Amino acid sequence: MEMNLRDVKWSRLMHIVLRQVLRQGVVLPALCLSTLLIAQLTNPMLAQCEQRSPLLAQSSADHNKGLDSKAPAKVQKELPPVESSPHESKPAQLNVPILKSDDSKIKKETGEEGPEKGKEGSGRKAVSSLILTVKLALMEDARLFPYEIEVEVGSDEVTLMGKVSTEAEKAAATEISSTVATVKSVSNKLEVVKELPEMIAHKHDEIITRHVKERFAKSATVTAANFDVKTEQGVVSLSGTVRFQVIIFEAAEAAREVLGVKAVKTDKVKIESEG
Secondary structure, three states, X not given: OHHHHHHHHHHHHHHHHHHHHHHHOOXXXXXXXXXXXXXXXXXXXXXXXXXXXXXXXXXXHHHHXXXXXXXXXXXXXXXXXXXXXXXXXXXXXXXXXXXXXXXXXXXXXXXOHHHHXXXXXXXXXXXXXXXXXXXXXXXXOOOOXXXXXXXXXXXXXXXXXXXXXXXXXXXXXXXXXXOOOOXXXXXXXXXXXXXXXXXXXXXXXXXXXXXXXXXXXXXXXXXXXXXEEEEEOOEEEEEEEEOOHHHHHXXXXXHHOOOOOOEEEEEEEEEOOOO
């Protein structure tokens, strides 16, 4: 209010002075005087604004300080202190199911499975056959290995049936069978056939011939040659006609890979001349 009254007085005074100066015709002094009056009028306003600005800044700082001091108290009021329970102090334990195989593996590694396994095994009986036991014993002898000997088991004795080539081999079969546990007596009905080794060899030769032909069928070149194959005492003989010697060599290599082949003869294979 005081500021407004003061401004009015200064403005009236300025108008009066300017009017008197203009009447006397002095322009430059009038401008200087008006500038001085304006400066006097504005300086008090600026000073008053400068006095008000520190007060406003201080009041704003006091207000913010009050908010900051109240905020922690509110947070502390809203969040009650957390109390640690005895259950939380212990680490959580996961209940992982243990498979039966894993459990047995652990027992085996730790040695806990030993007594239980021994008890379980002691209650079982070994499954065996007297017929198979006697046959296995006969097959362990090199003299009787080539022969097919049948075994029958009765109430009190074991019966041997089949063919052997000599009387010595027949006696050996009786002796070996009698050494088997639980065998009380042996009835030897084996037939002695002197030609049996040759018959067995011929059978083996037939098997070798079949295998050689199967080997030839894997090569298109050898198959096209259409070799005649014969085997005697393990010796393979080839016959036929081819255009190139390399085909004969390929057939001989294939026959040599068959088990039981002792040699390969190719003297009966002819090479066809180009003329």
